[in-house]
Amino acid sequence: MxxxxxxxxxxxxxxxxxxxxxxxxxxxxxxxxxxxxxxxxxxxxxxxxxxxxxxKPLQIEKKQISRDGTEKYLWKLEDNEFIETVLMPYQRQQSRQRVTLCLSTQVGCPLACKFCATGKEGFTRNLTTAEIVGQVLDITAEKRKQDDDFKVTNIVFMGMGEPLLNYDAVKKAIQILTHPQGQAIGQRRITVSTAGIIPGIDRFTDEGWEVNLALSLHAVDEALRSAWMPVNQRYPLSALLQACKRYWEKTRRRLSVEYALIAGVNDKLEDAKKLAHIFHRWPIHLNIIPVNPVQESGAQRPAQESLRKFVQELKGRGLEAVIREERGTDIDAACGQLRSKKQSEKGEA
Ligand code: SF4
The missing domain is CATH 1.10.150.530 (DNA polymerase; domain 1)
Incomplete structure (x- = not known):
């Protein structure tokens, strides 16, 4: 509240x-x-x-720490469901350390993207605002036991679930997290990621705030995108790009575009060419993410050489891309690897 x-x-x-x-x-x-x-x-x-x-604080069921410092929290909710949150500490910038939390917004996810562990589980329910904000509060409370100055500085809504399908709870959580009498996290330090829910993007565009929007694009061809991200059958790429363009035209805020590179699927030079064509003269932040291993997804990480060529092709066509730093892969905390407890305990005993 x-x-x-x-x-x-x-x-x-x-x-x-x-x-x-x-x-x-x-x-x-x-x-x-x-x-x-x-x-x-x-x-x-x-x-x-x-x-x-x-x-009602959330209950920590399990905490794992990666060799790169990334931490993954498994929470048990009141109704015995489980969600995960990922904490990523970064180098100190000026005097303060940057701490990014990747929050979950749903138990499971209805969108069933083929490369994603969460999507494999199906959808159980939306999280409440309290459960979303609780992920930040309870980690902060836990951390302050050792470090009085601990503060979450950045939030990404990129954990389990599709945030724009739980719009009201996410919006309220943002209002609470940015409130000046509370944590006062700057709106520009918050990013909401979507797999492409057009009505949600339109609503987001009209908010008049400075919260960032990220699009999980992953394919530039309708049929391929529909095969890997079934949400594309409901909200096709062509209409989705129009919605993103409306967002840019109205807010003048750069869209972040996430592109998970999957070997032999979307890593052809032809894909890079199309990507550069779509976004030419439309400034975006493009993040290329070599896909993270998820058992049973069939998605393979591309070889270093194909990754290099893909990024080079983009650059040659005037589109700069950042290769996303890999974090927490050893504890299954990277993009697309979050799961509820039952599955996450497989092979971990
Ligand atoms: S990638 Fe995101 S939207 Fe797709 S199934 Fe996973 S959690 Fe849902």
């Missing part, structure tokens, strides 16, 4: 409204998730929060 909403709730239950701001600041600015530690609240209110179970 936002501070005003907590205040309204408290007022309805016989407490002064201003306590809403205090509780919001404890939770969101201090990452204090235990009401007993909210020392400026009266004892009676602290007790009520516990008795009424008003704060």
């Amino acid at each position: 936002l501070p005003e909403e907590i205040g309204d709730y408290l007022q309805r239950h016989g407490h002064p409204k201003y306590r809403g701001k205090q509780i919001f600041a404890w939770l969101q600015a201090q990452a204090v998730v235990n009401s007993e530690e909210m020392t400026d609240l009266p004892q009676s209110l602290r007790k009520e929060i516990v008795e009424e179970k008003l704060l």
Whole structure:
């Protein structure tokens, strides 16, 4: 809840409204998730929060740390479902370390992209705003036990699920995470990724905010995209690109485009040529991601040489691309590798 909403709730239950701001600041600015530690609240209110179970931290089921420092958290939700969150620490920039969290927005995902472990599981349900924000709060609370200065600086909605199919909860989570009395994460440090939900992109375009939009493109041919990303049958590439262009024209914010390079599937020079043609004179941030291994997907990572040639071809045609740094592959925390507990425990014993 936002501070005003907590205040309204408290007022309805016989407490002064201003306590809403205090509780919001404890939770969101201090990452204090235990009401007993909210020392400026009266004892009676602290007790009520516990008795009424008003704060429900997520339960960490398992935490894994990659050799590159990436951390993966498996959470158990109230209804015994599981989701994952990935934390990526980066080099210090000026005085502060950049910490990016990759958040999940759904349990499973209905879009069933062929190269994605989450998509293999099917869809169970949307996450609530509390479960989305909770991933940030509970990791922050955990980390601050060792490091008082720990702060999540960047958020990407690229974990399990399609964020634009859970639009309202994601939007509310963004309002909470960016609130100046809370974590105050800058809108420009938040990126929402979509596999191509056109009504969601149109709504996002009209928000008037500075949150970034990323498109998981992965193919530049209708039939190929439909085969690997069934969402393309509902929202075809041609219409999707129009929606993205409307986004650029209205917001003047560069779209990030993600392209997972799969050996023998979408890594031909012809694909690079089409990609460069689509985006010529339309500035984007293009990230090339050599596909991450997911058992049973059949997708193979391209050889270094094909990757180099692909990027070279793009460059020759005026489209600069960044090859996405590989993070957390050894703990299945990289793009497309997140799963719920049952599957993630396979082979890990
Ligand atoms: S890649 Fe994203 S949209 Fe596609 S199935 Fe996986 S989680 Fe869903």
